[in-house]
Amino acid sequence: MPRPTWQNLDTDRRDRVLLAAMAEFGRHGYFGGSLNVVAREAGVAKGSLFQYFHDKSDLFGYVAEQASLRVYAAMAPHLVAAPDGTEFVDQFAGLVEIWIAYMAAHPLERGVTAATTLERDPQVRRAVREPVHRLYAQGIRPLLDNAVQRGDLRPDTDVDVLLHLIVMLLPHLAIAPFEPGLDAAVPLFGVPRRTRIANTRRLLDQVFCGVVTRAHRGVQWSR
Template identity: 50%
Template sequence: MPTATWERLPEARREAVLRAAEAEFAAHGFSGGSLNAIARTASVAKGSLFQYFSDKADLYAHLADLASRRIRAAMEQRIAELPWEAGFFPAFRQLARDWVAYFAVNPLDRAFTAAVNLEPDMTARSAVREAANSHYLEVLRPLLRTARDAGELRANADLDAFLALLLVLLPHLALAPHNPGLDPVLGLGSGDPERIEESVDRLVNVLVAAFAAPDARR
């Protein structure tokens, strides 16, 4: 995470470094991202970057955490707007569609979501995955508990298993429409909005079949 030196920097200098690093890593990933290019674009010395962050992975993890916070804020706002009182699964179905739509128009956050899930460098992936997981769990766990308490989920529903599935499903929904080959079955990468929405619904239907209470609204 950022050092005290970073926190003392003028806001304009911090923004220049962040924008340069986001653009570089979004375009090339962690492994291909160049600290030299970041420093050059931000008009700072490369050595200064190591005064701001302990290493390249630390900078990368910070950027991924910022992306996760942006995604979380957008989804929390949408969650607050959805009519959960009319049924957990109808609202969650719409949230899943909105999730796909968010990443269609936010390529930077999509790039860092890809970094969290697809980055080949284990050190970088572990660092950013830890930050992202905490945001997912802090938002999703209360939703599932509330749904269970409201009788929308089976009384014996395994919430940890549900959460584990969502940690796999949500990144897949974010990335598959923009990465041909990630979904060779349902058509998330087809480019056809109607087919993508149908694919989202089919995946949510699997969760309904596995976890919904018999009389839950679907």
């Protein structure tokens, strides 16, 4: 957590430090990220950073948390139960498209998502990813519970396992369409939008195939 001095800063300075840190960690990750660069880009002395945060990992954790909160705030209006007549998998595929579109339009948040997802140090990774995963679960679990109650998903659906698979998949879908080398058998990077949408749907169909109770319709994507 930041030191109390962080909360006493004016909003403009806090924003400059946060945006500079998001950009630096997003480009270079935790170990490669330079506090010298963060301080220079934010227009503050490097020593000031240690007045605001206990150490580099404290700053990185705060950046990861704030980036996740920004993403969650953007997605929250869409995390609602599917209207009557809408198949759950179709609704969820639409949510994923909104998720990917957000990441396309917000490279800072996308960079931080990549930095936290790909972090190699186990202690740092655990410190930043556990809160992020809890935030994902907070938004997604009610959708799954509602889908079970509505009968869109089987009554014996293991919601914990399904949530686990989705939380594993979402960070990949946030990064893979924009960065080479992350695709395996289903390409998401460097393909036309129509192909990427179809391949994303293929992935989701496999995640949900064992629990969907109805033969769902294909999504009518705009071209």
